Amino acid sequence: MGRLKGTRLGAFRAYFFGFFVCTAGFLFGYDTGIVGGILEFESYQNDFRYTDQTTVNAVMVSLQNVGAFFAALTIFPLSDRLGRKKTIQGAMVVFCVGVILQVVPSHSLVCFYIGRVVSGLGLGAGTAVVPTYNAEMAPKEIRGMLGSGVQWLFALGVMISYWIDYAVEQTLPAVSKQWQIPVGLQLVPAAVLAIGLFTQPESVRWLAKKERYDEAWESLKWMRADDGPEVKAEFAEIRTGISEELRASQGMKKRELLEPANRYRLLLGFFLFCGQQCTGMTALAYFGPQFFKLLVGNDSSRSLLITGLFGAEKFITVGIYILFFSEMWGRKPTLWISAILMSICFIIVVVVNNTTPKPDKEVTSAGIATVAMIFLTNSIYQFSWGPLPWPYTTEIFPTRIREVGSSVSVCSQWLFNFLFSLVTPYMQASWGSYTFLFYAALDIVMAVLVWFFVKETKGRSLEEMETIFNSKAAFDVEVARHEGVPVSTSVEGLEVKHKKTHDSSE
Numbered sequence: 001m002g003r004l005k006g007t008r009l010g011a012f013r014a015y016f017f018g019f020f021v022c023t024a025g026f027l028f029g030y031d032t033g034i035v036g037g038i039l040e041f042e043s044y045q046n047d048f049r050y051t052d053q054t055t056v057n058a059v060m061v062s063l064q065n066v067g068a069f070f071a072a073l074t075i076f077p078l079s080d081r082l083g084r085k086k087t088i089q090g091a092m093v094v095f096c097v098g099v100i101l102q103v104v105p106s107h108s109l110v111c112f113y114i115g116r117v118v119s120g121l122g123l124g125a126g127t128a129v130v131p132t133y134n135a136e137m138a139p140k141e142i143r144g145m146l147g148s149g150v151q152w153l154f155a156l157g158v159m160i161s162y163w164i165d166y167a168v169e170q171t172l173p174a175v176s177k178q179w180q181i182p183v184g185l186q187l188v189p190a191a192v193l194a195i196g197l198f199t200q201p202e203s204v205r206w207l208a209k210k211e212r213y214d215e216a217w218e219s220l221k222w223m224r225a226d227d228g229p230e231v232k233a234e235f236a237e238i239r240t241g242i243s244e245e246l247r248a249s250q251g252m253k254k255r256e257l258l259e260p261a262n263r264y265r266l267l268l269g270f271f272l273f274c275g276q277q278c279t280g281m282t283a284l285a286y287f288g289p290q291f292f293k294l295l296v297g298n299d300s301s302r303s304l305l306i307t308g309l310f311g312a313e314k315f316i317t318v319g320i321y322i323l324f325f326s327e328m329w330g331r332k333p334t335l336w337i338s339a340i341l342m343s344i345c346f347i348i349v350v351v352v353n354n355t356t357p358k359p360d361k362e363v364t365s366a367g368i369a370t371v372a373m374i375f376l377t378n379s380i381y382q383f384s385w386g387p388l389p390w391p392y393t394t395e396i397f398p399t400r401i402r403e404v405g406s407s408v409s410v411c412s413q414w415l416f417n418f419l420f421s422l423v424t425p426y427m428q429a430s431w432g433s434y435t436f437l438f439y440a441a442l443d444i445v446m447a448v449l450v451w452f453f454v455k456e457t458k459g460r461s462l463e464e465m466e467t468i469f470n471s472k473a474a475f476d477v478e479v480a481r482h483e484g485v486p487v488s489t490s491v492e493g494l495e496v497k498h499k500k501t502h503d504s505s506e
Helices: 008-021 023-038 042-048 053-074 076-082 084-103 109-137 140-171 177-184 187-199 204-209 213-224 229-248 254-258 260-278 281-286 288-296 300-325 331-354 365-382 389-395 399-453 477-484 498-505
Strands: none
Touching: 008 023, 008 109, 008 140, 008 187, 008 213, 023 053, 023 084, 023 109, 023 140, 023 177, 023 187, 023 281, 023 288, 023 300, 042 177, 053 109, 053 399, 076 084, 076 109, 076 399, 084 109, 084 177, 084 187, 109 140, 109 204, 109 389, 109 399, 140 177, 140 300, 140 389, 204 213, 204 229, 213 229, 254 260, 260 281, 260 331, 260 389, 260 399, 281 288, 281 365, 281 399, 288 300, 288 331, 288 365, 288 399, 300 365, 331 365, 331 399, 389 399
């Protein structure tokens, strides 16, 4: 676990804030998890009276991903104008409207689908802005841990949704409330996040970017629960970094995204979230019951139970990684080594499943072995591609384009989420367990790309990223921090001598 300097209250606030805003990840996970279960419910099929199970499976998931994709792609101008906090609160309101449209007793798939798109808009906007908000407030010592909190809360949401699906399937008759309860419960965490943010400060770096320095200083001082030399030095570094970004890109607008350093970072962000989906683990999260039926036989209750255990393992393993290993291992080796290991596990699953008798109602030893291998793959994913893209794709961008970079990165997640959620039911129907072989090949490709193109960022401040990526806005971080130490407590006294800092950098 990263060692955090400063006061105990500041440490508490940093941890609380970091994991609280990741409630958006919980919503993402919960929504991901309930889908596969309710699609197995007789009550859902009876209420909406459809016959093409495969198409409904594909459309129900993919439509929300379409809404999330467009929201994540277009939300950054609103985030830049209104701030991180208000944008997330607005996104949660939109998400709640979508959930209400889904649970009303319309008996219309069209109404349900519209609700999926609307809730997708809120979910996409929230998951795009939250990583940026988190990165801009987190101390660098624990930024990786807090950024990875999105995945931990995602895993918690998945786990809870699986067990709620299993519970209502076992205890409630096949009537409307059997599927309405799991869907409607999404309103609770969304409301908690929207209301709870009233107690939290706006992003320090966003306020500084808007030249609202008094508010930025108060926000940082409150978050660190301190106004001593280290906090002043951090504030000086933030102000210098933003000033250097503005100086380096003065008079430029969209063209600055095409600068070599920024173009490289945008492609990295796009690739990492694309890679997160290419592992196949999100497809497993959406369609867990359907996948486990391929391995242990056609029994809905059994597959829901295994899916629940799968979700519990997901939450436990990612929690262990975030608490004990997130600031211990480098980002780059973790990504490429885990991709190779997941590929090996998927290949073993395919070989065992296709060289042993097919399970029916009875569980076979081969079925148990393949499920165990899927659980192992899940653990590897939760130590790598699950949590790491969230902090990595926010820490590499400068403040000036962080909204754009985060939006591009997260929208690539939703884009490939959409593609894989749309085609996976058809792949399952046509290829069976050979679907795992497809994801094994993608894992190998990702390992190669990480080896050649991903840069290490562990333990570096957001301002130091300019040097790592050879940006025009690079500056001497140590000089900037030194300039901030001897100043008085007044915000006016925190002015940084930009010319002197720039000359020292040269």
